[in-house]
Amino acid sequence: MPFVVRYRVVSPIVTIKARGFLTLPAGSVIEVSDSLDEPGLHSVRFGAEELFAFTRDIEERTERIDPSAKFNEVVVGKGSSKASAE
Numbered sequence: 001m002p003f004v005v006r007y008r009v010v011s012p013i014v015t016i017k018a019r020g021f022l023t024l025p026a027g028s029v030i031e032v033s034d035s036l037d038e039p040g041l042h043s044v045r046f047g048a049e050e051l052f053a054f055t056r057d058i059e060e061r062t063e064r065i066d067p068s069a070k071f072n073e074v075v076v077g078k079g080s081s082k083a084s085a086e
Contacts, residue, residue, distance in 0.1 A: 004033050007062035015044065015051040022051060029065065032058060
C-alpha cells in the first residue's frame with residue numbers, strides 16, 4: 001500500500017493543474033504520496049484535484065501534519081472558521 005503524507009500549507013504555493021495554475025493559500029491541506037527525495041514536480045492532491053508542485057515549495061512552504069486531517073479544507077484562521085475548497 002502506498003504511503004500518504006499530509007501537509008498544511010504555511011505560505012501560498014503555486015501548483016500546476018491540467019489547464020493552468022492554482023495557488024493554494026496558507027492553511028490548505030494537501031496529500032503527497034511521492035518521495036520528496038528527488039527535486040522536480042511531484043503529484044499532490046487537494047480535495048478531488050490532482051495537482052503538481054515542486055519539491056522545494058513543498059519542503060519550504062508546508063508543515064507535516066497528522067494523517068487524519070481533512071485534505072480538502074482551507075483553515076481560515078486560528079478559530080473554528082473553515083472553508084471547503086471543493
